Amino acid sequence: MKKENKRPTDSASWDKRYVEGELPWDSGKPDVHLAEVIAAHGIKPGKALEIGCGTGTNSIWLAQHGFAMTGMDISQTAIARATEKAAAAGVACNFIVGDFMVDQVPGAPFDFVYDRGCLHIFEGVEDLSLFASRVGNVLTPEGMWHSLVGSTDGPPRDTGPPRHSAAEIVTAVEPHFEILELTSTSFDSKNHRDVRAWVLVARRRVFYPD
Numbered sequence: 001m002k003k004e005n006k007r008p009t010d011s012a013s014w015d016k017r018y019v020e021g022e023l024p025w026d027s028g029k030p031d032v033h034l035a036e037v038i039a040a041h042g043i044k045p046g047k048a049l050e051i052g053c054g055t056g057t058n059s060i061w062l063a064q065h066g067f068a069m070t071g072m073d074i075s076q077t078a079i080a081r082a083t084e085k086a087a088a089a090g091v092a093c094n095f096i097v098g099d100f101m102v103d104q105v106p107g108a109p110f111d112f113v114y115d116r117g118c119l120h121i122f123e124g125v126e127d128l129s130l131f132a133s134r135v136g137n138v139l140t141p142e143g144m145w146h147s148l149v150g151s152t153d154g155p156p157r158d159t160g161p162p163r164h165s166a167a168e169i170v171t172a173v174e175p176h177f178e179i180l181e182l183t184s185t186s187f188d189s190k191n192h193r194d195v196r197a198w199v200l201v202a203r204r205r206v207f208y209p210d
Helices: 011-020 034-040 057-064 076-089 125-137 166-173
Strands: 047-051 068-073 093-097 110-116 139-150 177-188 192-204
Touching: 034 057, 034 139, 047 057, 057 068, 057 076, 057 093, 057 110, 068 076, 076 093, 125 139, 125 166, 125 177, 139 177, 166 177, 166 192
Parallel strands: 047 068, 047 110, 068 093, 110 139
Antiparallel strands: 139 192, 177 192
16 A cells, blocks of 8 residues: 555546555445444435445445435546446446535435545545535435544554544534544454544534524
């Protein structure tokens, strides 16, 4: 894995990574935390959006478990591969190319939003908060959001996912969401035991008039 002090946010850079196969996050298997979060928080199948869906592994898994899935990614190559994988699996998913931070998301509002490592590519509380705000804008009232976020915990490293503290996450997310869970874990206990992460589960706030 190459050194990753800062991840790109532009479509050309991400597409280049998919073309060249520089995809350390793409295991081809559903994330180990996703099923646990859905079960623990009683998240029922409904309309769902995966931000940064990549080649579609988690979107396909969610569709197989009853969710009406939209997967969005900034990389055209990733979306093409996701579409092929869904067709091969016999699963209906709506995969779209787009930049979540600027583009409208067809099909909104959603009952559930998921991202595995999209929130954490942004640096600074202001940009993290903007991402959280945009998630809230595509959710139904009291809709649920689950994100897997790189953590500042664990041994020093200069490779792998970006790192954020619990304080940064709470400061950015709490104005827009009720945080139901912020649990320290690892990205993958089998292959990436020492790469620490946060499991974030949050419910969109409903603001009542005074």
